[in-house]
Amino acid sequence: MLDDDLIDTHHEIDIQFFSNLPIDLVRLVFEKAMEDKPTPLHLLRVSHQVRQWLEPIVYKHVALYTDHDFDRFYRTLCERRSTPNPHESTFLQRHVQTLFLCPDFPGTDRLIDLVQHLTQLRSLACWDGDVIQWGRTAMGAVLDTTFNPHTQVDDMNIPFPYPHLRRISFCASVLSERHISFTHRAFHNLTHMDILVHPTVDWETLRSLNNLTHVSLDMATDLPCLGTKEIQFWFTRLLSACPSTVKIIILAIVEDCNSDFDLRDSEGDYFYPGWPPPPSFQETFSSPWLSAKFTHSTTIDLTTLHPIAQLSLGLIDPRAVPAAVTFNIPKYQLFKDLVVYFNWPDNRLDWDGSVGGHKDCWEVAEAIVDRRKRGLVTWGELVKAMM
Structure with a gap:
């Protein structure tokens, strides 16, 4: 993160060598650099x-991963905000568009x-630490900006101060803690949401967005190791709650306890022995019984x-794609290429706008949905690819 003391005004470099170029072109050269x-x-x-x-450009995307990062940035914010020059005192407020926070304390x-x-802000993500729930604190700070302490409700007479907020990542339990739902104004203009699913939330109010x-x-963090019937229940509830405007739905459900879902049936029981086919079908081709099973399985x-x-x-829903929160997906898992992977630290890049060229989780999911629409992903093709 940039500190104000980076600039040494006594040792500025002469830029007269740019004097023959239009000023807009000079600016473009530096911005591209x-x-x-x-x-x-x-x-x-x-x-x-x-x-x-x-x-x-430097402050457009702010990612604070450590307490040291947070301290430096907050110091800069306080110093600038205290200056008498309005342009300087509001600089960070005007220019920071993406904020990702995951410090410890x-x-x-x-x-x-x-x-x-x-x-x-256009994008906000503040994730909970191992001990203290900073993510809930940050989300609560957004929700409380329109809270009227006298009426104890969201006051429509108080303007919502984040007019450009479009992307947010948070734990849904903060809603039930404050006795509010997705009808709160903080969510009205959002296009992208990343949510830790909590059972006490009124999920049906998602339809209002x-x-x-x-x-x-994320169904794995606060709803760990769901049974098959519970998975079916939550799939139905969450998918039916998503409004028709939603194009992509990612359900983070694959974890260590169910990463072998390709071996199980709709009841959660294992299929017959020998399923799925081993990496080399030639290894088992001599077995007529197993060969017949493979053929039938297509x-x-x-x-x-x-x-x-x-x-x-x-x-279940053509918009929906599963996601994994584990690295332990078997190498020959039948559906491994149809899953979005949420693994630390790579998943933070979805919210750290400072990393150029990164394909976020929704782009990965869009590619999977597109493959399915074009008929490139079918059960039969997956099985044949394993033979």
Whole structure:
């Protein structure tokens, strides 16, 4: 993260060698240079003019992974906010669009102050630590901006201060803790939501979000090791709650305890021995019984498949794709290429806008849905590929 003391005004570099170029072209050269990795922060030393061009780029996406990161950024925020120059004091408020937080101990008051100051955010993700639930604190800071302490409700007379907020990642339990639902104004304009599913939330109110196009629902963190019947129940409840505007639904359900769902049927029981086919069909081709089973399995009644397998094939909802929160997917798992993978630390890149060229979870899911629509993914083709 950039500190204000990075700029040494006594050693600015003369940029007269750019004097023959149009100023807009000079600016474009510097802005393109900022796309390099690691970010060439030394370019901000060139001149105050260059600094004015580049600082909005540096602070557009803010990702604070450690307490040290948080402390440095919060110090910068406080220093700038205290300056008498309105342009300087509101700089971070105007330019920070993406905020990703996962420090260990940022401090409740400082965290709330930071989140409530950055009102031009387009994307917010604050994940809980191992001990303290900072994610709930950050989301609560957003929800509380329109809370009327006298009436104890969301006050429609108080303008919602985050007009550009479109993407958010949070734990749904904060809603039931505050006795509110997805009808709260904080959710009205959202297009992308990443939510930890909690059983006490009024999920049916998701239907009120007519701007929502992409939703990811983590069923594994707060609903661990669901049985097959429970999985079916939650699939039905969550999918039916998603409004028709939603194009992509990711259900994070695959974990260690059910990563062998390709071996199980709709009741959660194992299929017959020898299923699925081993990596080399030649190894078992000498067995007429097993060969017949494989041949039969290319035309199996798909309703007998495990619910996660049915979800993988788009049979339950063509918009929906399963996701895994484990690395332990068997190498020859039949559906492994039809699953979105949520594994730390890679999953943080979905919310760290500073990482260029990253394909986020919804883009991966869109590619899977597209393959299914084009008929490139069928049960028969998957089985044949294993033979």
